[in-house]
Amino acid sequence: MASTALHISNPNYTNTRIISPLKVSIDASALLDVIEATYHDNSDSKDATRTRLIGTLLGTRSEDGNVSIKTAYIVPYTEKDGDIIFEESYHFSTYQLYKRSNVDLQVVGWFSTQDNLDLSTGLLHEFYSKSSPNYSQILLTLTHKDSNGEVVSPIINTYVSGPVGLPASSQLAHSLGLDKSGAYAFVSVENEIVYSKNALTSIQFISKAANNENQTTTISSNDELKQLEDSLNKISSMVQILSDYTAKVTSGEIKGNEKIGQLLLSALKFQLSENEINEIKLQIENHTNDTLLVEYLSSCIQQQLDLSSKLTNFMLPEDALK
Amino acid sequence: MSAVQESSENVEVSPSYTVKINASIALKLASIGESSNSNVTTGPIYGFDGVEDNIISVTHTIPFPAFNNINTNNNGFDDFFNLRSSNYKFQQDYLEKLKLADYTANLLGWFVSSTGGKFVSQSLIESLYQLKETFKKNKSKIPSLLIVYDPSKSKNGYLSLKCYKLSDSFLKTIKSENKFIAKNLIENKLSYKNLFDELPVIIKSNHLTNLKIQEFDLESSNGLNLNILPSTYENLKASTDNLHEAVNHFNHNLGNMNYFQRMLAKDIAKISKWESKVQQDNEDKLKANPNAKVETPDWRSEFKPLAPSSKYEYLIASSAVNNICNNLQVTENIEFVKATGVKNSLPL
Numbered sequence: 001m002a003s004t005a006l007h008i009s010n011p012n013y014t015n016t017r018i019i020s021p022l023k024v025s026i027d028a029s030a031l032l033d034v035i036e037a038t039y040h041d042n043s044d045s046k047d048a049t050r051t052r053l054i055g056t057l058l059g060t061r062s063e064d065g066n067v068s069i070k071t072a073y074i075v076p077y078t079e080k081d082g083d084i085i086f087e088e089s090y091h092f093s094t095y096q097l098y099k100r101s102n103v104d105l106q107v108v109g110w111f112s113t114q115d116n117l118d119l120s121t122g123l124l125h126e127f128y129s130k131s132s133p134n135y136s137q138i139l140l141t142l143t144h145k146d147s148n149g150e151v152v153s154p155i156i157n158t159y160v161s162g163p164v165g166l167p168a169s170s171q172l173a174h175s176l177g178l179d180k181s182g183a184y185a186f187v188s189v190e191n192e193i194v195y196s197k198n199a200l201t202s203i204q205f206i207s208k209a210a211n212n213e214n215q216t217t218t219i220s221s222n223d224e225l226k227q228l229e230d231s232l233n234k235i236s237s238m239v240q241i242l243s244d245y246t247a248k249v250t251s252g253e254i255k256g257n258e259k260i261g262q263l264l265l266s267a268l269k270f271q272l273s274e275n276e277i278n279e280i281k282l283q284i285e286n287h288t289n290d291t292l293l294v295e296y297l298s299s300c301i302q303q304q305l306d307l308s309s310k311l312t313n314f315m316l317p318e319d320a321l322k
Numbered sequence: 323m324s325a326v327q328e329s330s331e332n333v334e335v336s337p338s339y340t341v342k343i344n345a346s347i348a349l350k351l352a353s354i355g356e357s358s359n360s361n362v363t364t365g366p367i368y369g370f371d372g373v374e375d376n377i378i379s380v381t382h383t384i385p386f387p388a389f390n391n392i393n394t395n396n397n398g399f400d401d402f403f404n405l406r407s408s409n410y411k412f413q414q415d416y417l418e419k420l421k422l423a424d425y426t427a428n429l430l431g432w433f434v435s436s437t438g439g440k441f442v443s444q445s446l447i448e449s450l451y452q453l454k455e456t457f458k459k460n461k462s463k464i465p466s467l468l469i470v471y472d473p474s475k476s477k478n479g480y481l482s483l484k485c486y487k488l489s490d491s492f493l494k495t496i497k498s499e500n501k502f503i504a505k506n507l508i509e510n511k512l513s514y515k516n517l518f519d520e521l522p523v524i525i526k527s528n529h530l531t532n533l534k535i536q537e538f539d540l541e542s543s544n545g546l547n548l549n550i551l552p553s554t555y556e557n558l559k560a561s562t563d564n565l566h567e568a569v570n571h572f573n574h575n576l577g578n579m580n581y582f583q584r585m586l587a588k589d590i591a592k593i594s595k596w597e598s599k600v601q602q603d604n605e606d607k608l609k610a611n612p613n614a615k616v617e618t619p620d621w622r623s624e625f626k627p628l629a630p631s632s633k634y635e636y637l638i639a640s641s642a643v644n645n646i647c648n649n650l651q652v653t654e655n656i657e658f659v660k661a662t663g664v665k666n667s668l669p670l
Contacts, residue, residue, distance in 0.1 A: 027353060097416055098384070196353070220522040
C-alpha cells in the first residue's frame, strides 16, 4: 500500500478478518486491450474536445478481495465544457454481452487514459461505485506521455477510493445542501501484470514484432519445426558465448567472474552412475519408439483415407450405364 | 454443363490476402485457450480490410457464450461449432457495440481454439460459406476467415496460430450443378485435402505495446520448447480421442455411401436385365412382323435409381480425420527431432 495517512477500506473489507494488502493483477491481454484502445482515435470533428478515453474493466475477485482484471472495453462518451456525458446504457449492455460469454466476469472498475484525478474522475467513479455497491471499484489510469509530452512506456496506475466526509445520504449533508457527488479520495494500490505460460508464447512473438521495423512478425512461415530450430540456434549461440568466455578465462586473457564459475559448476556437475546413464538411454529410446509408432499409425490412417477416397469416386448412374 | 461453366465463372480467383492479427487478439486467444482447458472454444472475429492492399486486419474477438451441455446428444461431433440463433444474435450484438464505440469493424469469420487439429465440422464450413456469400453480395471480395489456435502447443512453447479460408476449388464445387458429385470433384480438383487454403498470418504490435513489452521478463521462457515433455502424452491422449471420434464419424458416412453403391449396383443389374428383355421383345416382334414399329424406351421412365448421395459430408469427415493425423505427425516429428538430438549428442 502506498504510504498515506488516509485510511481507505480495501475492497476486501466485507471480510474484516482478512487483512492483507490488496493486490490488483492485470492480465496481459487486458493490458493490451487498454493499450490498443488508446490508439482508437474516435475524435471526429464534433467531439474533438475529448480529453481521454474511458472504459470498463472486467475481471474477477477472489475470496480475499484481490482483483484480477481480465478484459476491458471502451465506453463512448461526449465531453462538453468539461462535463462528461457517459453512455451508461452502453456500459450495461456491453457488460451483459461479456457476462454471457464468461459468467465469471464482473465489473471490477474502469480505466481512463488521463492520469490526473479531476472532478469528472470522481463523478465517473461514483457511477461505477453505485452500480456495484458491495465492492470498491478499481480505477486504472494509463498514460504514455511524461510531463514533457514525450512518449514513454505506458505507465499503469491503479487506485481504490473511499468517499470523503459525510455520506451523501445523510440528513446533515442534505440540510446543509452539500453537493456530495463525486467526492472521492483515491489511494494508489500496487498492480502486477500477469501472464500464463500460454500467453508467454504469444508474447514472444509480439516481442519479435516489436523489434521489427514495421511492427509485425509473420507466423505462417514459422511452423513448429522452424520454431524449434530458432530455439536451438538461440541456445547454441548462448553456449558459444559461454564457451568463448571460459576459453578466454582459462587462457588468462580476462579475469573470471566467480559467480559465473559457480553457476557453471553447478550446472555441469553431474557425475552419473552407470545405472542412471542406462536409465536415461532407455527412456530416450522408449520415447523415440513411441513417437515413431504414433507417426506410423497416423500415416496408416491417412493412407486408408486416401485409398478410401479413390475407391469411392463412383459415377452417376447415367455414366455407369454408358 | 453450361450452368456449371457459368457458375464457375462467378467464382473469381480471389487475390491472396494476408491476415494481420492485432497483438491483443493473439494474447486473448491464448487466455481463452487457457481457460477452456481441452474443450473447443469458438467465437466471432471482427476487423476490417481495404486500408492496406490485400491485408485483412483482425482487431476484436469475443468467445461465444459457454456451450451448455444440453444438446450433446448423438451428433456430438459436429456440435463444437454452432451458429445457433442465440450465437448468431450474440455476434450481431457485439458487432453493434463495436460500431457504437466508433470502431470500423465487420464480422470477418470465426476462431476455433482447439487441441490437436480438430476444427473441421460441417456447420463451421457452412457458416463460412454463408458469410462468404454475404461478403459477395456486399461486393466485397475478401474471404471469410477461420483462425485456428492450438493452446496445447503454446503450453510447450510453440505458437500454433493459423488462418484458413474455404478453397477456390470448394467454392467452385459448391456452386456447380449437382454440387458434390464425383464428376464435379474431379473437375474442380477438390479432395478432402484442399477444402481449406491457408492464409499467411502476421502479428501486429504497436509502439506502446512494444515499449511495455520490453518490461516483461521474456528470458525465462527461452528454450521452453526444447523440453522433452510428458505433457505431449496428455495431448496425445486428447488427440487420439478426437481421432477416434472423427474416424467414427467418417465410418458412419462411409457406411451411407456404401449403401448407395450397393443399391446402385443392384439397380444397374436390374436395368440391364430390363433393357435386354426389351431388346429381345423387339427382336421377337420384328421377326413376327418385319414392318412392326419397335421402340427402345428409355430406362429412366421405368426405373428411379436412388439419388446419388452427396460426397460433401464424406469430404468433411475425411478432412477432419486428415487434419488430426497431420497434427499428430507434426507434434511427433518435433519430439523425434528432440529425442534423436539428445541421443546423438550425448555419449549414450
